[in-house]
Amino acid sequence: MQPxxxxxxxxxxxxxxxxxxxxxxxxxxEVAKSATKIDIAKAVAEAFKVTVVSVNTVSVPGKLxxxxxxxxxxxxxxxxxxxLKAGERIPIFEGA
Amino acid sequence: MLKVNFVGKAASVATIEVVIDHEAAVKAIDDxxxxxxxxxxxxxxxxxxxxxxxxxxxxxxxxxxQEALEDLVTSSYRQAVKDNDLKPIAxxxxxxxxxxxxxxxxxxxxxxxxxxxPEVKLxxxxxxxxxxxxKPVTDEDVDKELDGYREQVAQYIPSNRDKVEDGDxxxxxxxxLLNEGTPEEExxxxxxxxxxxxLIGSGQFIPGFEEQLVGAAKGADVDVKVSFPENYxxxxxxxxxxxxxxxxxxxxxKIVPEKDDEFAKKLGFEKLDELKGxxxxxxxxxxxxxxxxxxxxxxxxxxTDGAEVELPAAMVEDEAADMLNDLARRVEEQGLKWDEYLxxxxxxxxxxxxxxxxxxxxxxxxxxxxxxxxxxxxxxVTAAEVDRAIEMMAGRPGETxxxxxxxxxxxxxxxxxxxxxxxQDKAIRLLSGLCDADPEAGKCKxxxxxxxxxxxxxxxxxxxxxxxxxxxxxxxx
Numbered sequence: 125m126q127p128x129x130x131x132x133x134x135x136x137x138x139x140x141x142x143x144x145x146x147x148x149x150x151x152x153x154e155v156a157k158s159a160t161k162i163d164i165a166k167a168v169a170e171a172f173k174v175t176v177v178s179v180n181t182v183s184v185p186g187k188l189x190x191x192x193x194x195x196x197x198x199x200x201x202x203x204x205x206x207x208l209k210a211g212e213r214i215p216i217f218e219g220a
Numbered sequence: 221m222l223k224v225n226f227v228g229k230a231a232s233v234a235t236i237e238v239v240i241d242h243e244a245a246v247k248a249i250d251d252x253x254x255x256x257x258x259x260x261x262x263x264x265x266x267x268x269x270x271x272x273x274x275x276x277x278x279x280x281x282x283x284x285x286q287e288a289l290e291d292l293v294t295s296s297y298r299q300a301v302k303d304n305d306l307k308p309i310a311x312x313x314x315x316x317x318x319x320x321x322x323x324x325x326x327x328x329x330x331x332x333x334x335x336x337x338p339e340v341k342l343x344x345x346x347x348x349x350x351x352x353x354x355k356p357v358t359d360e361d362v363d364k365e366l367d368g369y370r371e372q373v374a375q376y377i378p379s380n381r382d383k384v385e386d387g388d389x390x391x392x393x394x395x396x397l398l399n400e401g402t403p404e405e406e407x408x409x410x411x412x413x414x415x416x417x418x419l420i421g422s423g424q425f426i427p428g429f430e431e432q433l434v435g436a437a438k439g440a441d442v443d444v445k446v447s448f449p450e451n452y453x454x455x456x457x458x459x460x461x462x463x464x465x466x467x468x469x470x471x472x473x474k475i476v477p478e479k480d481d482e483f484a485k486k487l488g489f490e491k492l493d494e495l496k497g498x499x500x501x502x503x504x505x506x507x508x509x510x511x512x513x514x515x516x517x518x519x520x521x522x523x524t525d526g527a528e529v530e531l532p533a534a535m536v537e538d539e540a541a542d543m544l545n546d547l548a549r550r551v552e553e554q555g556l557k558w559d560e561y562l563x564x565x566x567x568x569x570x571x572x573x574x575x576x577x578x579x580x581x582x583x584x585x586x587x588x589x590x591x592x593x594x595x596x597x598x599x600x601v602t603a604a605e606v607d608r609a610i611e612m613m614a615g616r617p618g619e620t621x622x623x624x625x626x627x628x629x630x631x632x633x634x635x636x637x638x639x640x641x642x643x644q645d646k647a648i649r650l651l652s653g654l655c656d657a658d659p660e661a662g663k664c665k666x667x668x669x670x671x672x673x674x675x676x677x678x679x680x681x682x683x684x685x686x687x688x689x690x691x692x693x694x695x696x697x
Contacts, residue, residue: 139264143271 129167132159136216137203146217149208155181157202164204175209222248222292224299233532236300236332240292245328252288253279293317297332307337310534335532340592343526346654348519352511357503362496365503366479376417376472382438384471386421390433391470394444397463408457415469426452433466442466516652520590520644523651524582527589531581540573540580547572587640590647597650601643606635609642 134154136142142152155164161179169176181204186197208214222244224236240248250272257275258268265274276284297312315331376389384390396411420430428446436442444464452458477483484495551561562568567575594600607629614625628634 137264138274140266140269142264143274 127156127163129171132156132163132167133171134201136214138217143217145205146213149177149210149212151206151208151214151217153204153206155202155204157183157200159202159204161204164206168206172214174212174214177207177209179207180205222296222299224296224303234300234304234306234334234336236296236304236334237329238292238296238300238332239327239329241327244292245288248288248292249284252284252291255291256284256287289317293332297334300332300334306334308334309337309532310335335534338529338532338535338588340588341528342523342589342592342596348522348651348654350515350518352515354504354511355507357500357507359496361503362500365499366496369499370476370479370483374474374476377475379471379473381471381473384420384433384436384438384468386434387419387474389417389419389472389474390468391415391417391472392433392466392468394464394466397465398457398460408462411462411464419474429464433468436466436468438468438471440468442468512652513648516648516650519651519654520586520648523593523647524586524589527585527592529585529588531584531588535584536577536580539584540576543576543580543583544569544573586644590640590643593647593650594643599646599650601639601646605642606639609638610634613638 132155134156137152137154139152145152151168153164153168155167159167161181164179164181165176168174168179181202184201184203186200189196189198222238222240224238253272253275256279257270257272260270260275260279261267262270262274262278270278293314300306301308312332312334315333317330379388393414394412394416395407397405397407399405418424418430418433420433422430424430426446426448429444432444432446433442442465444466445461446464447461448457448459450459477486479492481490481492484490484492487495489495489498548558548561551558562572610628611625614628
């Protein structure tokens, strides 16, 4: 089965930093680890009906977490910074 | 624009209408969002850094609107007070505030009722001219005073009589027992003492005790059987029968010094007449002082009667409630239950409150008149004066524990009621000076130091000036 846009885009990252980036038409998402830049571009374009100009991705490694004497790593994940055509916006980043 | 309109004032309540148009509403919402944003913590943002839209989503529209309305109320209240020069004495009440919807986009309005310090119009008290009535001091009065003094300095000399008579001072040991002669016989606390001086006929002990000692021989053992009165202070003893096993150790005669020159000499006078003269003089001073005071009291009553003031209903109600509480406390101090007290007088709390009303009104009116009088004469009651008054009322050191006195001093209710008394006293003194038709009448012509009112008054003013610097007014209500 072909993955849908919602399988690829896991959630929007809404923080101070991402809000600042959104002013430059750059939107930040957590995406599936297996997703490629091309997958992400297609998914964002489809889900939000926008034009994607470029996609940058970062693999965010899990952090070392300790729980009592045990320790382990939190899930690592993939972050995608999606640049849209100037002037286009995604409303969920604006509190709407 | 936010409009704050003064609608009117009646019975010391100012009514203010606040009109909020769309523009003002939007601004208020914006401000509220900002200030909320400064307070709420939204994940992903440092505190206060979240954009407005985020704040709105997080806090919710209703709480933003509420915040905005609260801000509007505060600022319009401040503006109303400032613009109309109001002196509020209580929190304002609102009308139609719950119907205001800032998000409606339409013009909204509500009303504010602010209770303000009532305006008091005092009559022309400077024109009150009254004569004081000084009670003349008669020779009989002097004799009575002298007798009283002789009683006080009476000495007790061991007597050679061996039977106790009324008026004797006896030294006794006693041991009080409850249920005497039964297995439950027990001594009780405070019921046993040795070497106690008791003046027979002074009524110092419980009724019946002293009488039963009359006729007892010196050195004899006497059983005094008495019942404690029903209203006796110690509850566990009240109404109980007890037997006091007493031993009369000593019988003393009461020796009252004779009224003669020798007595006068002991007190530093040459002759008895001189002593009488001095006594008379002192009494004249006392009578003069009390006449001055009575005049002040009368002037204050006249001032209160003549004062024009719209009594704020809330103040009267508070006063009546205070009076009722006072009464309830006194009733319960006497060991009665308040409910039962009400029942026995076949009345209810509400009816009592209604009964209190005229007195409460009078009290509030006098209080307001006094305040206005002091204010218009640049007098005020300082915190230090209230402290002093509380100390005086608490009694001599040792009578009330210092910690308790301190507690009293820190009690706002006590402070405000004592402050009122102090203010009243000040007013009386002020008026007694102002309204005396003939200040010279009856004044002592001799130059000497008797601790005259004027001296005190003068010192008082100097102190006041010192204290006023940075001192809060004790009488804030």
